[in-house]
Amino acid sequence: MSVEELNPDLPEAVIEDATLGQREAVERLVSHFMPRVFGLCLRMTRHRHLAEEASQESFVRILRALPKLRKRDRIRSWILTIAANTSRELLRKRNRVTELDFDLPAPIEEIDEATAAQQKALDWAISNLKTDDRALFLLHTIEGVKLKDLAEDRKTTIMAVKSKIHRIRSKVRVSALAQLKQSGTE
Secondary structure, X not given: OOHHHHOOOOOXXXXXXXXXXXXXXXXXXXXXXXXXXXXXXHHHHOOHHHHHHHHHHHHHHHHHHHHHOOOHHHHHHHHHHHHHHHHHHHHHHHOOOXXXXXXXXXXXXXXXXXXXXXXXXXXXXXXXXXXXXXXXXXXXXXXXXXXHHHHHHHOOOHHHHHHHHHHHHHHHHHHHHHHHHHHOOX
């Protein structure tokens, strides 16, 4: 599978030119991936200003490491993994509580109270995961990074990652249900 198939709006030539430091290609690469990177950083840090800082630092790291990227077909998961790692490091440095300092965007379509309560409980459960677990959960479950890529990045087996994600999902489920029960919207 080629880079064009994975990133239909980002030809391989753009990645190659960005690797060489060509300004227009770098800008195109950053603008292509910025929404996903910022969204992941925001879900990781739960603070808009930290997400902005993490996104900027992520792209600095991405652009420095881009010439070393061998598997161009993995560029999306590679970039998102760097963003997750950068967010984790920033949180460790700041040693911050992960409370929301912003309002979540309103849903595009109207949802009933029960669904809104479930979403709030799910968000709460995810935000209360350990930072490393939250990164793994978000990368796989929300961003769709493949188990194979996560295992390779963590230098472990696919089964170990799969098992870890299963445990994290169970923990999220139990926490979300407990939150719903506590709020009386079960």
